[in-house]
Amino acid sequence: MSGSLIKFKKPPCISSWGTVAGRREEEGPLGGRFDISDNTDRFGKDSWEKSESEMQRMALERAILKAGMTNSDVDAVFAGDLINQCTSSSYGLMSFGIPHFGIYGACSTIAEGLMLSSAMVSGGIYRTAAAVCSSHYCSAERQFRSPLEYGSQRAPSAQWTVTGSAAFIVSESGVSFEETDNGEYLIGASGTGCYITEALPGRIFDSGLTDMTDMGAAMAPAAADTFLRYFAESGREPGDFDVIATGDLGLEGSRLLLSLTGDRGLELGPRYTDCGLKIYNLSSSDVHSGGSGCACSGLVLGAELLPRLMSGRIKDILLVATGALMSPTSVEQGGTIPGIAHLIHISSEKG
C-alpha cells in the first residue's frame, strides 16, 4: 500500500544535536537548555535573513562538535527552512562543504530531514547524515505577513514563529555524550541511545481552509491522517509512548486534532502535547495560540525531549511534525492551505 510505515531494519541513532535560540525562546520554559542563544536575535548579522542562516551554521557546527566529529565525517546534510528558495539553509550551510540535499516541508522540515537521514543510514548509503532546520520570527513576519515596523495586529488564533535552529547528527551507532549540570558536555561518556525506529511520511491533506491566521486548524487534519495511519499500521497504542507530540498545531489546532482523532476512536490521551505549547509561557507572552515555525519542533526535540530520553526518564517518543504548505501568493490567489505531517518514532532501545 502506498505510504506504508517504514520500520528501520537497522535503527539509526541520533548521536548528537545542537540548538540555537532567540530571546523569547530563552525566556520561555526551555530557557537555559539551548546550546546557544542571543538576546538580540541577530547573531551578529545585519539582516534577519542572514541571522537565520547564521543560526543554522552555529547549530550544525555545535552538533558536529558535540559528536566528536569533523565536517568530513558527515556524508550529507538534509536542510530546510521557510524562507523563499530555502536560502537560510543554502547560505547558512555552504561553508561546511558537505553534500547538500535541500528539503521543504514547511514547519515539518526537521522530521522530514530526520526521516531521510535515517533512511540513508539504515539503508547503508551513508554512515552519518545531518538534519538541520531553522525559522526566525522577523524574517518570517516580513515574508509571510508584514514587516515588523508596520505594527500589524495579530489574530488570537495566530501563532508566533520560533526564532531558532536545530541540527541533529544521525549515525549508524551512537556517539555517546552527556550533558553535565553546568551545560558542558562529555564526549565518550555513557548514555542511552536515541534510536529512530519507525517513520511515516505524511500525505498532503487539504481541508479547504484559507485563513492564514489559523494555520493550526489547517494542519490538524493532516496530523490526524498521519496518526490514524500510524496506529492502524504499527499495531501500537498511544499508551506505548511516554510522549506523543505534534510540531506546531498551537491551541486551536491541538484541540481540533484531539476532536478529529477522538471521532475516529483514537484517544491520544494525557501523553499528548504540542511543541508549540511547550516553547513559550502562553499566559505571560504575547504569543497567542503558541509557537510555530520549523524551529518549534526542532528546539523542543533537542532541548527537552531527547535530553529526557537520554536521562532515562522517558523511553518512547512519537513526534508528528506539522507543516502548512501554502505561500502568500497562493493564498492571495484564493488557494487553500494544505497541510502535511511527518511522523518519527524515537526510542531508547533499538526495538
Add this chain to the structure above:
Amino acid sequence: MSGSLIKFKKPPCISSWGTVAGRREEEGPLGGRFDISDNTDRFGKDSWEKSESEMQRMALERAILKAGMTNSDVDAVFAGDLINQCTSSSYGLMSFGIPHFGIYGACSTIAEGLMLSSAMVSGGIYRTAAAVCSSHYCSAERQFRSPLEYGSQRAPSAQWTVTGSAAFIVSESGVSFEETDNGEYLIGASGTGCYITEALPGRIFDSGLTDMTDMGAAMAPAAADTFLRYFAESGREPGDFDVIATGDLGLEGSRLLLSLTGDRGLELGPRYTDCGLKIYNLSSSDVHSGGSGCACSGLVLGAELLPRLMSGRIKDILLVATGALMSPTSVEQGGTIPGIAHLIHISSEKG
C-alpha cells in the same frame, strides 16, 4: 570522506516517465516527443502558478499510467520546483494521496529527486518512488524578475525558463514499456533498462558572483566541482560515457565549465552537452543563452536521453543537473549566487 560517491548495490530502474511541455518547448528540437503539450501554456488554469501545478499533476499521472501502476503502487514522491514555498509541487500532487517529500534544489531538483528515490529503493526502504519537477516561464518571470506585462529587456547572458514538468518512476525492477511510432506505448513489451548505478550529491559552491542575468556562470563552478570529484572517485573517464550533460548552464556557463575542468586536466570532450542548449533552437528563438529551470534537464532527460538509451543507441549517461540557490531577496540584500550540481549515472546495464 564527506560526500563520497554513492554506488548503488542494487541499482534501481527508471521504469517509466511522463513529460509535459509548453508551446516554445514543443516548437523546439524536441517537439513531438513530449507526452503532453499545450500551446497556450495554460493547461486549462487561470493563473500561471496553477498552470505549473497542473503540469506536475499531468506528468505524474502519465508516468504512473505508463508504468502500468496505480497511485497506491507509488510509496512516496520526491518533488520540487522554483516557486516560493514549493507550492507548484504541493498543490500539483496533493490529489494523488501519495506520501510527499518536498525537495529544493533549484534547477537541479530532478537529479536530487532521482538520487533520493534511488537511495530509498536501493536501500530496501521502498519498492517504488517517484521524482517530479516543474518550472514555468511565466510564473518564474513574475517571481524572480518582473511580470511579463512590464516587457523588460533581457540580457544576452540571460536564459529562458523552460515551461514543463517531468515525472519519473523509480522501481526495484524495470516495468518495461515501449513507445510505438505513433506515440502510443505498449506496456509489457521488451525494453532495455534505465538503471541508476551511481549518484554524487553536490556541495554548495559560492564563486562570489552576484549577476542574476548570468546564472550559468554562477553555477559552472559547482558543476566543475562535482565532475572533478566524480572522475577522481569513480575511476571512470569521460570516454566511458556516450552523453555527458549538464542541466542548464547555457552558452556562458557551459564555456566556463569546460574552461574550469580543462584547467584541472579534465577534458569532458565531444560527448559534453548542456540540456539548456538542446531544448530550444538557439538561433531562431529569443532564448538568448539557452534554457533553464527545473524542467530543462527533466524534459531533455525524459524526451531525448532516456528514449535514446531505451532504443539501445546509447548506453551510459552522466547527468549533472545544476541549480542556483539564491532568491530575489538575497540578491537584493547583496548576497552572492551559490550553485549546486547533483550527478547521476544512468546506464542500460546494472553495472
